Amino acid sequence: xxxxxxxxxxxxxxxxxxxxxxxxxxxxxxxxxxxxxxxxxxxxxxxxxxxxxxxxxxxxxxxxxxxxxxxxxxxxxxxxxxxxxxxxxxxxxxxxxxxxxxxxxxxxxxxxxxxxxxxxxxxxxxxxxxxxxxxxxxxxxxxxxxxxxxxxxxxxxxxxxxxxxxxxxxxxxxxxxxxxxxxxxxxxxxxxxxxxxxxxxxxxxxxxxxxxxxxxxxxxxxxxxxxxxxxxxxxxxxxxxxxxxxxxxxxxxxxxxxxxxxxxxxxxxxxxxxxxxxxxxxxxxxxxxxxxxxxxxxxxxxxxxxxxxxxxxxxxxxxxxxxxxxxxxxxxxxxxxxxxxxxxxxxxxxxxxxxxxxxxxxxxxxxxxxxxx
Numbered sequence: 145x146x147x148x149x150x151x152x153x154x155x156x157x158x159x160x161x162x163x164x165x166x167x168x169x170x171x172x173x174x175x176x177x178x179x180x181x182x183x184x185x186x187x188x189x190x191x192x193x194x195x196x197x198x199x200x201x202x203x204x205x206x207x208x209x210x211x212x213x214x215x216x217x218x219x220x221x222x223x224x225x226x227x228x229x230x231x232x233x234x235x236x237x238x239x240x241x242x243x244x245x246x247x248x249x250x251x252x253x254x255x256x257x258x259x260x261x262x263x264x265x266x267x268x269x270x271x272x273x274x275x276x277x278x279x280x281x282x283x284x285x286x287x288x289x290x291x292x293x294x295x296x297x298x299x300x301x302x303x304x305x306x307x308x309x310x311x312x313x314x315x316x317x318x319x320x321x322x323x324x325x326x327x328x329x330x331x332x333x334x335x336x337x338x339x340x341x342x343x344x345x346x347x348x349x350x351x352x353x354x355x356x357x358x359x360x361x362x363x364x365x366x367x368x369x370x371x372x373x374x375x376x377x378x379x380x381x382x383x384x385x386x387x388x389x390x391x392x393x394x395x396x397x398x399x400x401x402x403x404x405x406x407x408x409x410x411x412x413x414x415x416x417x418x419x420x421x422x423x424x425x426x427x428x429x430x431x432x433x434x435x436x437x438x439x440x441x442x443x444x445x446x447x448x449x450x451x452x453x454x455x456x457x458x459x460x461x462x463x464x465x466x467x468x469x470x471x472x473x474x475x476x477x478x479x480x481x482x483x484x485x486x487x488x489x490x491x492x493x494x495x496x497x498x499x500x501x502x503x504x505x506x507x508x509x510x511x512x513x514x515x516x517x
Contacts, residue, residue, distance in 0.1 A: 146208035146298035154202030164360040174334030178351035186360040221298035231276045238272040262293040282313040302339040378512035392433045408473025419516040430509025437480035439503040443496035450499045
């Protein structure tokens with residue numbers, strides 16, 4: 145169990161490409177930190193630098209109180225779970241899980257105890273005599289996690305461990321990993337975990353905090369709830385959430401002390417007064433208006449404030465709810481609604497939608513920073 149600290153960490157390759165741009169990050173003792181971002185954002189590169197599998201070209205990495213820049217992976221007190229399991233095909237599950245302990249010179253009794261305890265946690269006790277080829281992908285990934293557990297590392301590192309599994313297995317393994325982190329905490333042995341994924345659902349359900357990365361830079365580090373409700377910038381707003389936040393490039397206007405934007409010619413949306421304290425200097429400037437799909441509903445009265453008209457373009461039926469895509473001027477807006485009698489037969493018709501702007505966001509048109517927080 146240990147803290148992990150990154151100070152001005154950089155990664156530049158021999159061809160001059162800079163993958164990581166001087167990031168600073170503190171991960172607390174026993175914290176579950178998730179790195180999330182699009183492909184190529186350097187989340188796996190950053191994890192591999194913590195692991196010692198990738199050299200850093202600038203800055204400092206500490207695990208606990210120890211600077212590990214020049215330490216080999218085996219000396220960093222970490223255990224890593226890879227995307228492709230990395231199991232020995234000719235060894236049984238028991239021997240796969242015990243291998244690292246044997247290399248450390250642990251006694252047979254201690255090895256058996258650790259492997260048995262880990263197998264029980266992950267519900268793979270009945271698999272200990274099997275070989276990897278005799279198991280499913282989900283079972284093999286549990287073995288890979290078990291191999292990390294038995295080492296009792298200071299830090300667990302997960303590099304997209306579920307991306308090779310089908311959707312149902314991903315959900316099952318996600319729960320197992322969350323339960324593992326919780327059970328270790330309840331036993332008095334909280335584990336520091338760093339988890340890399342491109343799947344925001346995994347990030348939001350697993351992380352104590354989430355580090356959102358883009359092009360080798362940290363966009364925001366916060367709790368799942370704060371990332372979702374208070375995105376620091378346009379990138380985070382558009383990346384976190386499914387369906388994504390609706391983002392409309394427009395201009396901020398002011399009239400008689402009221403601030404508003406136009407969704408389309410003649411269709412104004414008023415920004416609530418509790419969000420306008422920082423907007424004065426942006427009057428008549430380019431901004432981006434953001435609102436999440438669940439904050440848009442079918443209007444009961446088309447003359448109410450912040451009601452806009454849109455033409456239905458797509459209906460996605462999700463079972464207990466529907467995603468309605470409708471056109472407003474040049475923009476396509478998504479509403480996430482339930483209990484509405486609207487189907488694909490209504491495509492092309494016009495509807496009135498109410499925007500609950502108490503949950504809206506306004507982003508600076510130049511810097512992309514959230515100016516409505």
